Amino acid sequence: MTTLQQSVDLTRSNTLRLPCHVDWYAAPQTLSGLQAVMHEAANRRWPVTLLGGGSNVLLPPQLHGIAIRPSFQHWWLESCGNDVVAYVGAGVNWHSLVMRLAERGLWGLENLALIPGNCGAAPIQNIGAYGVELKDVLLGVQVVGLKSGNLRWMDRVSCQFGYRDSIFKHQLADKVVITQLALRLSRQPAPRLHYGDLASRVPASPNPLAVANAVCTIRQEKLPDPQQLANAGSFFKNPLVSNAQAARLLQTYPDMPHFPQPEGLTKLAAGWLIDQCGLKGGREGAFGVHERQALVIVHFGGGDRRELLQFAGRIIQVVLDRFNIELEPEPRLIQA
Ligand SMILES: Cc1cc2nc3c(=O)[nH]c(=O)nc-3n(C[C@H](O)[C@H](O)[C@H](O)COP(=O)(O)OP(=O)(O)OC[C@H]3O[C@@H](n4cnc5c(N)ncnc54)[C@H](O)[C@@H]3O)c2cc1C
Structure with a gap:
């Protein structure tokens, strides 16, 4: 039988180490265990959040309902x-x-x-x-x-x-x-x-x-090891732009990395765009852009999701102003 745990701290269960408490938590190890937990959650009308290793999520300080981590090891x-x-x-x-x-x-x-x-x-x-x-x-x-x-x-x-x-x-x-x-x-x-x-x-x-x-x-x-310095890997997706926009940018920035894709699109390197804006290695409060990889936002401790999103928002704005490209975060924003 899978145990339901009440009021669980998930801060160390996400690689960005964002502070988060969830009302209920379960880690079923079998299919029948998972189905029993899902049944219980439905009966109690709990919102369900699925979690794996927590390496691609932006968790809120308080998560309502139940976090289920499927833990089948076979x-x-x-x-x-x-x-x-x-x-x-x-x-x-x-x-x-x-x-x-x-x-x-x-x-x-x-x-x-x-x-x-x-x-x-x-x-x-x-x-x-x-x-x-x-x-x-x-x-x-x-x-x-x-x-x-x-x-x-x-x-x-x-x-x-x-x-x-x-x-x-x-x-x-x-x-x-x-x-x-x-x-x-x-x-x-x-x-x-x-x-x-x-x-x-x-x-x-x-x-x-x-x-x-x-x-x-x-x-x-x-890449920084999340065990040493909290992060979620690439914080932004590499943007896809039209071939025409890429060609215009290449006139100004001939060294810009670019990767032709199907359907008239070109993939650009988000890290390069951020680096060009002089943001690599920059820090504001608890968050910073990693000094070796501009695509990675690191958490030095003491911050929360709101501050992280503000920090990321400023990066998005600077890149937008300079290149007219809107970067999109890669990790999933988990609803409170
Ligand atoms: C240092 C670092 C390097 C990384 N490098 C890469 C890379 O090179 N390439 C890459 O693609 N990604 C990379 N990532 C991102 C991340 O590792 C991947 O996205 C990974 O697959 C997330 O797995 P997770 O178990 O941690 O998922 P979580 O972060 O726990 O969850 C991610 C999403 O999946 C959902 N989910 C989790 N489990 C289930 C399930 N069983 N069923 C349905 N939904 C589920 C969650 O609800 C959430 O929306 C990196 C991350 C870090 C921290």
């Missing part, structure tokens, strides 16, 4: 010719899964090493890094309807994945709990090393573990 592998399908419970830590599969010589997840959080949240924003996105390896997800309690599988197409986006941020936002992922991995060598300087960091014929370790090293050089 995973298993099934052979499928040269491929292997991994079935993974929502509560499995993403990075430890990546490393365990890489150690077994299975290709697919190695570029996504060291992304914090749990597997259940990975499809929400279609996590991505070093030229790979979750959608490249995901076969489907098992979900439970928050109201109905019904279980069903959704294939990759019905998840409507985009850049840091999926149906779980739109039509299905706060309507389903992701309980399990199915991921397709390969035994055949399939290194994807085209992104950044990854190729120069691995041996000539690397195995998945060598790639995963190289990704970890690069990330540790560039």
Whole structure:
């Protein structure tokens, strides 16, 4: 049976260390446990907030209702010719899964090493890094309807994945709990090393573990460890602008990083835009822009969500004034 805990402090359960108390909290480890908690929440008319590792959320000081953290730890592998399908419970830590599969010589997840959080949240924003996105390896997800309690599988197409986006941020936002992922991995060598300087960091014929370790090293050089300095990774999404707007900007800033996308769009680097505005390393009160990575807002302690949003708002305004581009925060704003 899953215990319901009353008045729980979630400050250390989110990587930005935003102070937050929730009325009720539960961490079911089985599907039936989850369904029982959902039933109880519905009976008591509690608003439900789903939580994983808390690495991509902006929590309010007081969260009403219940926070449910699906904590299913099961995973298993099934052979499928040269491929292997991994079935993974929502509560499995993403990075430890990546490393365990890489150690077994299975290709697919190695570029996504060291992304914090749990597997259940990975499809929400279609996590991505070093030229790979979750959608490249995901076969489907098992979900439970928050109201109905019904279980069903959704294939990759019905998840409507985009850049840091999926149906779980739109039509299905706060309507389903992701309980399990199915991921397709390969035994055949399939290194994807085209992104950044990854190729120069691995041996000539690397195995998945060598790639995963190289990704970890690069990330540790560039990103602050939330255990040492509170943060939520990239605070802003890289903006998509029209090709025409990108071309105009390139006339003034010929060195501006830009990445052509389908449908007449160009992706720009939000970190570069912030850096150009001279904001890297800047601090106001409890929050600052990280000194090595302008995309990351860090929390030095003592601040709350209101102050963070004010700080982020000022960054958005400065970038808007200079480039006429409105940056959009990446972490999810959780309703009080
Ligand atoms: C240092 C750092 C580096 C990062 N680097 C990257 C990166 O390279 N690429 C990248 O894409 N992201 C990155 N992130 C963001 C973050 O790690 C991912 O978005 C991750 O998938 C969030 O997982 P989580 O378990 O912490 O989710 P949480 O932050 O707990 O939740 C995120 C959202 O998912 C919902 N949710 C959680 N679990 C479930 C579930 N089981 N069912 C339905 N909804 C659920 C929550 O309600 C919330 O809306 C980084 C974050 C940090 C702190």
